[in-house]
Amino acid sequence: LAAERPLKDIRDEYNYPKKKGIKDECSRLLEASTMKSRRGFAIQRLMNAMRQAHADGWFIVFDTLTLADDRLEAFYDNPNALRDYFRDIGRMVLAAEGRKANDSHADCYQYFCVPEYGTANGRLHFHAVHFMRTLPTGSVDPNFGRRVRNRRQLNSLQNTWPYGYSMPIAVRYTQDAFSRSGWLWPVDAKGEPLKATSYMAVGFYVAKYVNKKSDMDLAAKGLGAKEWNNSLKTKLSLLPKKLFRIRMSRNFGMKMLTMTNLSTECLIQLTKLGYDATPFNQILKQNAKREMRLRLGKVTVADVLAAQPVTTNLLKFMRASIKMIGVSNLQSFIASMTQKLTLSDISDESKNYLDKAGITTACLRIKSKWTAGGK
Structure with missing residues (x-):
């Protein structure tokens, strides 16, 4: 009877992992080269999206999403947790533009998200970049009326991540959309104005996480398991692999000058x-x-x-x-x-x-x- 069933169905029913085949030197070299090319392509898309957002006058927000200890199980049990979160942000932008919630937000909101499995404490978190044509309703300059202008977090995006803590920070650079909207320029801890950098700087910062060693491999080794999330290693086989992949909007960063007239x-x-x-x-x-x-x-x-x-x-x-x-x-x-x-x-x-x-x-x-x- 077992012989009549496909081996894949048996593995899926009993959660039995497929035995890895032996890879020769050529297979390993081709796999490494392919992954290197994919990472490079992802970073090119991120940098091109930064360039396009600056040219179109969009708002750029850098966010770090962490997981609270009491929300781990809920997060792992929901394979669409991240998708639902970014969809909610997109709907907030749609609402700010006076559009219906079921409209596509591809023309007014884009995102790029990189997972990171901390090597020190083993804490899984995500780095995300939001690109918004219009800020969500209720977004106000956090430094308005303050004597020391040292705040950069967006109040409208706080408490939107239901699985832990988030830190949505306005990306400030020379001629950014926030400055054109009248937001005050923030200062550092010493009260000195923040150094004005290029809009590409945040892209460089996120790019280093794209190039890190596979977080899936780090998690499989149980790094940091004693300090945080002891159950992660045992539940790893049950977690969706897409959890450890780079996520981005459809056609993210692919916009280029039209080629219809080229030979x-x-x-x-x-x-x-x-x-x-x-x-x-x-x-x-x-x-x-x-x-x-x-x-x-x-x-x-x-x-x-x-x-x-x-x-x-x-x-x-x-x-x-x-x-x-x-x-x-x-x-x-x-x-x-x-x-x-x-x-x-x-x-x-x-x-x-x-x-x-x-x-x-x-x-x-x-x-x-x-x-x-x-x-």
Whole structure:
């Protein structure tokens, strides 16, 4: 009878974990490279969202969500706890704009959330960045009428996280939306005005958490279990894996200057740009590929099949290459096989697009070294 049931159903019923397969050097290298690329893509989306929010005059709020000891069980038992929280914030923004609660808030609210499992005490918490076109109703300058202007928390977002404590802090920088709305500039503990930084600074701060070692691995080792949350290690197999993943709004940070008028040659070049040409090369690649797919939708199936390139199994290619060049040279060899274009390699049309979009390294006034997660 057991043989007639799929093995997956049996594992799910008895919570029996699937035995991990043995990974060779090529599999481990490909997995590490993939994760590095994903982290880099997530950070590019965050930085692009910061850039776009500044250009559109949106309010940016940095928040830290912690878990109270008496709310742990309720949080772990609700797989949609974070989703519901961000949805509630979106509805608050909708209400402030006089719109219905069931409207989509994609055009007025976006978020980016990174989990962190503290290595010191083992406390799980989340770092979130809220992007709002309109502040929720009741949002007032916390320093209005105060002799010492040292407060930055938004009163309208306090007590909105039902599973513990939150600290929603207004992100203040040169020419921010809060200043344009008349909010006073805060001071530090010594009464000195806070140093005005770039709007990218909070992006850099959150980026370091994206690059940390998998929090799932840290939790599995039970780090900090004696000081906090003794049940986490035993319940780990029952927790949804998405709890330890980066969360963001749909199409978050993917907005770019329209590509509808670009030539096919230009689109192909944008898919091959290296990081030195623009720090948003992966976002450009995805947008250019989307535009090409839209154009392919108007072409006959026969023409698409005729132009379809030969697909290469990268893992098989790596395993075949390792026999000739060895393990130590494999990563550099694979990198050399991937063509990356620089500004000197692309057409004037592509250069003009990058300049008009304002996404070259020179336009952003940052060094190419700020890459996080790989080029």
